[in-house]
Amino acid sequence: MPPLKILLVEDNPDDEALALRALKKSEIVSSVDVVRDGQEALDYMFHKGAYQSLNQTDTPCVVLLDIQLPKMNGIDVLRNIRNNEKTALIPVVLLTSSDEERDMLDGYKAGANSYINKPVDFNAFVEQIKMLGNYWLGVNKTPHIHHA
Numbered sequence: 001m002p003p004l005k006i007l008l009v010e011d012n013p014d015d016e017a018l019a020l021r022a023l024k025k026s027e028i029v030s031s032v033d034v035v036r037d038g039q040e041a042l043d044y045m046f047h048k049g050a051y052q053s054l055n056q057t058d059t060p061c062v063v064l065l066d067i068q069l070p071k072m073n074g075i076d077v078l079r080n081i082r083n084n085e086k087t088a089l090i091p092v093v094l095l096t097s098s099d100e101e102r103d104m105l106d107g108y109k110a111g112a113n114s115y116i117n118k119p120v121d122f123n124a125f126v127e128q129i130k131m132l133g134n135y136w137l138g139v140n141k142t143p144h145i146h147h148a
Contacts, residue, residue, distance in 0.1 A: 018122065041077045062093060
């Protein structure tokens with residue numbers, strides 16, 4: 001069985017460090033790849049640019065996607081993921097520090113599987129990320145996607 005992989009799309013170095021620390025504590029994730037802007041996320045997902053040498057079967061089990069990103073926001077990244085049959089079924093969890101109802105509505109309309117607020121409290125953030133890792137990689141079941 002291939003290693004369970006998460007793609008973390010996060011431009012804030014502090015939030016990235018916290019998320020990586022929390023995921024490590026979950027003990028389910030065997031690898032986490034990090035990209036820092038919306039365009040890089042799409043290059044990674046579709047094996048373009050710096051990521052063209054990625055194996056076609058090397059796709060993440062879940063994407064943790066910040067909404068506020070440089071170059072392209074998370075909602076637009078999500079729409080691109082959902083509009084491609086090779087990536088359409090990959091679970092995507094939106095992460096945001098915004099309490100805007102509009103962001104949540106836009107996220108779910110674009111096809112988000114889950115939406116969580118990044119808590120200001122470090123311990124709460126660690127717990128949420130740990131629960132996400134445990135749920136999406138340990139509890140949730142997804143179909144195996146065969147790449148052409």
